Amino acid sequence: MTDGDEDTADAMTTRRALDSKLPLTLDLLASSGKAIVFRPWPQLSAWPNYQVERVAWWHQSGSGRTTVARADFVRENAGINGLFDRYQGRITFFDPSQKICADGECVSLYDRVRMYSDPYHITPAGTMQFRQDIESLLSTAM
Numbered sequence: 001m002t003d004g005d006e007d008t009a010d011a012m013t014t015r016r017a018l019d020s021k022l023p024l025t026l027d028l029l030a031s032s033g034k035a036i037v038f039r040p041w042p043q044l045s046a047w048p049n050y051q052v053e054r055v056a057w058w059h060q061s062g063s064g065r066t067t068v069a070r071a072d073f074v075r076e077n078a079g080i081n082g083l084f085d086r087y088q089g090r091i092t093f094f095d096p097s098q099k100i101c102a103d104g105e106c107v108s109l110y111d112r113v114r115m116y117s118d119p120y121h122i123t124p125a126g127t128m129q130f131r132q133d134i135e136s137l138l139s140t141a142m
Contacts, residue, residue, distance in 0.1 A: 023083065035091050045068060113129055
């Protein structure tokens, strides 16, 4: 997210966009009727390591999961979630971290499904893990 050209995106332009444009967008959504907005999901600190075994007899040790501490995720997203909290009741929010962050960590592998294609993006199979939750929200919010 940026408030400038795509080529100028950095932490400062993202901060300005969040501070100025996101509240405007949320105001418009809140006044337009019913809306569902996704809260942030964790960004991994490294590429997901799924340890694909190419040969049946060769097993690599480790969990095959890349994780982020839930406490770090919550701290890093306190600003945007605080803004979202001000709209609670006027906008319905979906929090994907409720599903993929448990036991103090957010995981790249949930219920044997590869959730991330890279440190930032959820896989198509990962999105399907949220299907029932979103369908339930849609049926009650709309």
